[in-house]
Amino acid sequence: MIELRRPAGRFARVGHRGASALAPENTPEAFALAVELGCDMLEFDVLPKSDGTLVVAHDSRRLRDPDVVRLDEALAYCAERLPGIGLQVDLKRRGSEQAVVDALRRHRVLERSWVSGFDPDSLRRVAALEPELPRSFTLPRDRFGVSKRGPLAPLVRGALRTIGASLPRRIAAVLERARATALTLHHSVASAEAIERAHELGAPVYVWTVDDPAVAERLVRWGADGIITNDPRVFTGLTT
Numbered sequence: 001m002i003e004l005r006r007p008a009g010r011f012a013r014v015g016h017r018g019a020s021a022l023a024p025e026n027t028p029e030a031f032a033l034a035v036e037l038g039c040d041m042l043e044f045d046v047l048p049k050s051d052g053t054l055v056v057a058h059d060s061r062r063l064r065d066p067d068v069v070r071l072d073e074a075l076a077y078c079a080e081r082l083p084g085i086g087l088q089v090d091l092k093r094r095g096s097e098q099a100v101v102d103a104l105r106r107h108r109v110l111e112r113s114w115v116s117g118f119d120p121d122s123l124r125r126v127a128a129l130e131p132e133l134p135r136s137f138t139l140p141r142d143r144f145g146v147s148k149r150g151p152l153a154p155l156v157r158g159a160l161r162t163i164g165a166s167l168p169r170r171i172a173a174v175l176e177r178a179r180a181t182a183l184t185l186h187h188s189v190a191s192a193e194a195i196e197r198a199h200e201l202g203a204p205v206y207v208w209t210v211d212d213p214a215v216a217e218r219l220v221r222w223g224a225d226g227i228i229t230n231d232p233r234v235f236t237g238l239t240t
């Protein structure tokens with residue numbers, strides 16, 4: 001089991017802006033830069049192409065890119081060049097569980113990896129395939145920034161506040177339903193109460209996507225086990 005306690009783990013989302021703005025997106029250069037900037041874990045968003053090949057991509061638009069990095073390439077690089085760096089594999093689509101577990105085994109990085117996702121069925125499949133592989137349930141499902149733009153923003157933000165307020169009392173049921181061993185929470189629904197309740201149940205809490213140093217500092221005070229960011233420079237000056 002991977003279980004990070006304070007100081008909070010520092011994750012780079014290597015497929016997004018931030019480190020990838022300083023190096024080509026989803027490439028070994030971006031992976032290495034994230035580690036150089038102080039991250040102890042890398043997050044890979046994983047999607048299958050039409051032929052079943054798993055690639056490191058956040059959404060389907062990247063699947064047509066001829067330069068998209070295969071998951072096998074990313075894991076091989078991390079196995080050879082980044083020993084000791086934790087690997088978070090975020091499952092973006094149901095059905096790739098067996099292939100992901102096989103890839104982690106093949107590259108001998110299973111012991112330093114964990115999977116996350118918003119689909120309870122997907123996490124349950126992972127649990128059946130590899131019971132010792134940590135599994136983190138993601139809340140809420142929206143990862144496309146809807147809450148930050150457009151006329152629905154106030155409505156969405158209100159919904160997120162409602163989710164956050166009710167979350168502490170629902171955590172046990174959420175974990176049980178997905179057979180999850182951890183939670184991956186958007187910063188808008190994370191709270192000191194939710195983190196404390198999860199810890200009472202033995203579940204680490206990782207918070208995404210935190211690009212504001214003040215928010216990162218607050219999450220450290222609350223006891224978050226990991227902070228996921230687009231830009232590892234957010235950790236500069238962070239007190240841990």
